[in-house]
Amino acid sequence: MAIVKAVKTSALPAPLSETSVVGWMKKNLFNSVFNSLLTFVTLYIIFMVVKAVWVWGIADAVWVADNRRECFSINPDGACWAGIFAWVDNIFYGRYPREELWRINLGIFSLFIWLLPLWLPRVKAKISIGLTAVFLYPFLAGYLFAGGDKGIFMQIMFTAAIVCLAANTIHSIIGVLIGRSLPEFLPFLLGQKNVNEKNRRNIFLGVLALGFILVYVWQMNWNLEGVSWTKWGGLFLTFVVAGIGIASALPGGIILALGRRSEMPIARALSISIIELFRSVPLITVLFMATTMFPLFMPEGFVLNKLTQVIIAVCLFSACYMAETVRGGLQTIPRGQFEGGHTIGLGYWQTMGLIIMPQALKNMIPNIVGNFISLLKDTTLVSIIGLFDVLNMLRAIGKDRTWLGLHIEPLVFGAMMFFLICFAMSKYSRHLEVKLSTGHKH
Amino acid sequence: MTETTMQKTREHLVSAASSEVIIEFEQVNKWYGDFHVLKDINLKVHEGERIVICGPSGSGKSTLIRCINHLEVHQKGNIVVDGITLNKNLKNIDHIRTEVGMVFQGFNLFPHLTILDNLTLGPTWVRKMSRTDAQATARKYLERVKIPEQADKFPDQLSGGQQQRVAIARSLCMNPKIMLFDEPTSALDPEMIKEVLDVMIELADTGMTMIVVTHEMAFAKTVADRIIFMDEGDIVEENEPEEFFNNPQHERTKEFLSQIL
Numbered sequence: 001m002a003i004v005k006a007v008k009t010s011a012l013p014a015p016l017s018e019t020s021v022v023g024w025m026k027k028n029l030f031n032s033v034f035n036s037l038l039t040f041v042t043l044y045i046i047f048m049v050v051k052a053v054w055v056w057g058i059a060d061a062v063w064v065a066d067n068r069r070e071c072f073s074i075n076p077d078g079a080c081w082a083g084i085f086a087w088v089d090n091i092f093y094g095r096y097p098r099e100e101l102w103r104i105n106l107g108i109f110s111l112f113i114w115l116l117p118l119w120l121p122r123v124k125a126k127i128s129i130g131l132t133a134v135f136l137y138p139f140l141a142g143y144l145f146a147g148g149d150k151g152i153f154m155q156i157m158f159t160a161a162i163v164c165l166a167a168n169t170i171h172s173i174i175g176v177l178i179g180r181s182l183p184e185f186l187p188f189l190l191g192q193k194n195v196n197e198k199n200r201r202n203i204f205l206g207v208l209a210l211g212f213i214l215v216y217v218w219q220m221n222w223n224l225e226g227v228s229w230t231k232w233g234g235l236f237l238t239f240v241v242a243g244i245g246i247a248s249a250l251p252g253g254i255i256l257a258l259g260r261r262s263e264m265p266i267a268r269a270l271s272i273s274i275i276e277l278f279r280s281v282p283l284i285t286v287l288f289m290a291t292t293m294f295p296l297f298m299p300e301g302f303v304l305n306k307l308t309q310v311i312i313a314v315c316l317f318s319a320c321y322m323a324e325t326v327r328g329g330l331q332t333i334p335r336g337q338f339e340g341g342h343t344i345g346l347g348y349w350q351t352m353g354l355i356i357m358p359q360a361l362k363n364m365i366p367n368i369v370g371n372f373i374s375l376l377k378d379t380t381l382v383s384i385i386g387l388f389d390v391l392n393m394l395r396a397i398g399k400d401r402t403w404l405g406l407h408i409e410p411l412v413f414g415a416m417m418f419f420l421i422c423f424a425m426s427k428y429s430r431h432l433e434v435k436l437s438t439g440h441k442h
Numbered sequence: 443m444t445e446t447t448m449q450k451t452r453e454h455l456v457s458a459a460s461s462e463v464i465i466e467f468e469q470v471n472k473w474y475g476d477f478h479v480l481k482d483i484n485l486k487v488h489e490g491e492r493i494v495i496c497g498p499s500g501s502g503k504s505t506l507i508r509c510i511n512h513l514e515v516h517q518k519g520n521i522v523v524d525g526i527t528l529n530k531n532l533k534n535i536d537h538i539r540t541e542v543g544m545v546f547q548g549f550n551l552f553p554h555l556t557i558l559d560n561l562t563l564g565p566t567w568v569r570k571m572s573r574t575d576a577q578a579t580a581r582k583y584l585e586r587v588k589i590p591e592q593a594d595k596f597p598d599q600l601s602g603g604q605q606q607r608v609a610i611a612r613s614l615c616m617n618p619k620i621m622l623f624d625e626p627t628s629a630l631d632p633e634m635i636k637e638v639l640d641v642m643i644e645l646a647d648t649g650m651t652m653i654v655v656t657h658e659m660a661f662a663k664t665v666a667d668r669i670i671f672m673d674e675g676d677i678v679e680e681n682e683p684e685e686f687f688n689n690p691q692h693e694r695t696k697e698f699l700s701q702i703l
Contacts, residue, residue, distance in 0.1 A: 336548050339513055339550060340552065343544040344543075344612065344615075345616060347536055354563060
């Protein structure tokens with residue numbers, strides 16, 4: 001017997017359990033006697049913990065006091081945040097000279113300005129902005145932070161960094177306002193309208209060169225007082241070590257991962273040995289090796305300061321971990337993508353750079369950011385080999401005579417700082433994933 | 443099949459046979475490990491010729507056409523494509539790949555790029571075309587495969603048939619001399635096979651040299667100048683479509699045709 005449907009079945013509203021809060025609670029929290037009991041017990045535990053933290057950390061806490069004794073006399077059961085406030089400069093900047101702190105602030109601010117255009121939708125040429133940030137910003141920051149005599153090379157790079165930062169900023173402002181790039185806008189400014197691409201580039205390069213000369217002459221008289229790396233410390237030092245580690249991890253990791261997958265036996269063997277060596281040794285061992293054994297291999301008289309050694313060690317370590325992450329990402333890309341690239345005539349590097357890497361890195365964002373987060377936390381290990389990073393600074397509070405014995409509050413404060421930074425990073429990675437996904441939106 | 447198409451095919455065959463040899467296989471052998479996948483293959487393809495390769499799975503038909511643009515490397519014998527002998531010289535291989543377009547069973551579009559960017563990637567990076575020119579070419583070919591309105595979407599937002607047509611357009615944007623099709627309709631829903639075959643038939647009408655691995659026998663009958671039947675790494679039978687279907691010679695061919703027709 002044939003069945004022919006005459007009327008289309010209409011859609012009905014979903015049952016309450018799928019749409020309302022009460023329905024959801026019934027389904028997920030109170031669906032049996034035992035589960036309801038568990039729900040209440042859990043709620044009670046959460047309540048007790050939150051209450052204890054609230055009373056200790058906020059309700060009974062002492063916010064203003066001159067020393068720990070005063071804290072005790074005001075309220076012995078609460079946290080003594082006054083100590084943190086007294087030390088806040090030390091926690092953030094270490095023992096950096098107080099009158100020079102503006103240099104650190106300016107350095108961090110200029111990084112912010114440099115990277116801000118990457119988040120502005122109308123700005124063009126984001127890749128070159130990012131690349132200049134990676135390659136030139138370190139010189140700007142390096143001179144601002146360390147100061148002292150600058151050699152010819154440092155002067156050139158420092159000037160280039162300033163010119164670049166200025167050009168990027170102007171370019172971004174123009175981009176936001178009228179949606180053009182700086183090279184497109186310059187001829188217009190000079191009163192010339194129909195300029196071909198080549199002349200446009202020449203004008204742009206000419207203006208850059210002019211800017212370079214002006215800034216070079218201008219900066220020659222600058223003299224920032226030298227601040228030895230031994231005075232660097234606190235969260236600032238943590239950011240310097242972790243920042244350089246993070247910035248170098250991805251390029252280094254990509255090179256090592258490609259080396260490991262390469263068909264050239266020497267490149268492959270070299271990559272595998274470097275990766276496996278650093279991955280099988282704990283970071284703390286790598287740090288000790290870098291500071292104690294590395295100088296033994298260097299020629300006589302060649303001395304690197306401890307901070308540089310530590311940074312090199314962290315970079316190598318993070319690059320090796322990143323290499324395995326990137327390799328994992330490369331393995332998620334089907335063979336057909338390579339073949340698709342090859343059949344339209346793209347060579348190895350073009351296929352890698354245009355087709356494989358963008359997809360692999362996108363797939364790997366959670367892992368890459370996870371790596372960054374763990375690197376940031378791992379850098380607190382440098383406190384063990386005697387650098388005054390944020391962890392060492394926090395511990396130093398309890399040894400200060402005015403705040404003797406104040407151990408818990410600084411560590412809680414440090415934990416909160418790290419949580420905020422890491423949480424922001426992981427939230428941002430989630431946002432990136434959503435933004436970059438091109439597939440079906442479910 | 444209509445009379446006119448038959449007529450056209452025959453005329454075309456005459457002109458194709460008289461033109462230059464563009465692909466030549468000479469005693470080509472290939473092994474996957476111990477497995478002998480191509481056995482003493484000899485084959486000449488003339489410019490403008492349309493060849494359909496069929497045969498049971500595992501017979502080496504895909505491997506054969508993948509050797510033409512060096513996605514697979516043969517171990518013995520010679521392959522000459524467009525006057526260039528395939529060997530380890532990477533420059534030669536890159537050059538041949540720009541002249542040989544390929545369409546895959548699984549489309550192999552780049553999912554992170556829009557359709558338009560998929561199409562302009564090769565022309566801008568390999569042919570060094572300007573962006574505006576490349577986009578104009580891309581739109582022209584999207585028009586030809588009848589999906590100009592999809593230019594700004596991403597591949598995953600298209601149906602299988604549309605994706606395969608984009609893949610064809612992507613290859614055509616490189617302005618190739620030869621087009622290879624590796625089971626282009628095998629991964630498609632039946633409803634979408636026709637739209638892809640129509641595009642391929644139109645392409646054949648423009649005189650493109652085409653080598654198609656397919657199980658679509660109706661397509662083979664309409665379009666092919668020659669049909670090659672492969673079994674276990676051998677070219678078992680090779681004939682004009684009419685003869686091939688109506689009067690198969692080899693035992694294995696007869697068996698195969700009786701299975702699928």
